[in-house]
Amino acid sequence: NAGVMQNPRHLVRRRGQEARLRCSPMKGHSHVYWYRQLPEEGLKFMVYLQKENIIDESGMPKERFSAEFPKEGPSILRIQQVVRGDSAAYFCASSPVRLGAGRQPQHFGDGTRLSIL
Amino acid sequence: GQQVMQIPQYQHVQEGEDFTTYCNSSTTLSNIQWYKQRPGGHPVFLIQLVKSGEVKKQKRLTFQFGEAKKNSSLHITATQTTDVGTYFCAGNSGGYQKVTFGTGTKLQVIP
Numbered sequence: 001n002a003g004v005m006q007n008p009r010h011l012v013r014r015r016g017q018e019a020r021l022r023c024s025p026m027k028g029h030s031h032v033y034w035y036r037q038l039p040e041e042g043l044k045f046m047v048y049l050q051k052e053n054i055i056d057e058s059g060m061p062k063e064r065f066s067a068e069f070p071k072e073g074p075s076i077l078r079i080q081q082v083v084r085g086d087s088a089a090y091f092c093a094s095s096p097v098r099l100g101a102g103r104q105p106q107h108f109g110d111g112t113r114l115s116i117l
Numbered sequence: 118g119q120q121v122m123q124i125p126q127y128q129h130v131q132e133g134e135d136f137t138t139y140c141n142s143s144t145t146l147s148n149i150q151w152y153k154q155r156p157g158g159h160p161v162f163l164i165q166l167v168k169s170g171e172v173k174k175q176k177r178l179t180f181q182f183g184e185a186k187k188n189s190s191l192h193i194t195a196t197q198t199t200d201v202g203t204y205f206c207a208g209n210s211g212g213y214q215k216v217t218f219g220t221g222t223k224l225q226v227i228p
Contacts (some may be wrong), residue, residue, distance in 0.1 A: 019181040042205060043218040056215055091159055104149055106216065
């Protein structure tokens with residue numbers, strides 16, 4: 001059973017370009033969570049999605065950031081007009097039921113390390 | 118909003134010594150999870166605690182959930198170099214969907 005798949009593992013962009021990060025949840029998981037982690041810091045929640053719906057985007061910056069989880073295909077975290085401060089590791093996690101509803105933890109992907117030149 | 122703090126932020130121990138990290142939430146939690154992240158790696162789920170006062174053990178690791186469900190601890194007995202990494206607690210409150218991660222404790226084990 002494949003785990004959470006994220007790609008690319010490393011992404012380099014110049015300021016002003018767009019970054020697209022992809023996440024395929026574990027088989028059978030319909031809940032996806034995106035986190036951002038700056039060096040030497042903890043994980044900061046960004047957004048929680050269920051198939052075709054954004055459930056909680058309270059951690060997403062108001063501008064330039066968007067996320068989707070279409071009916072078919074991976075979840076996408078999109079950052080437009082990237083700036084140096086966007087450099088971070090972006091982790092995706094998935095769960096089979098919504099957190100708190102049962103005893104199912106989140107399973108994390110390997111992350112995408114985004115570097116802005 | 119909910120805040121989850123961990124202490125200490127960093128801990129260096131001699132191999133064989135014990136280690137404890139403490140997790141404190143500003144709000145009552147419905148459950149708490151612990152994760153370990155190796156340098157350059159991703160968080161790996163260790164355990165979830167749900168009941169007030171719950172204690173669980175995994176070999177040399179002991180996890181505890183406070184009676185008030187606002188704090189938790191992870192204790193490692195006789196650390197080994199393989200224990201190196203950052204340990205995060207993560208709490209889930211009431212009907213909230215998202216999990217709030219603690220600030221993490223970075224463990225270094227000196228051989």
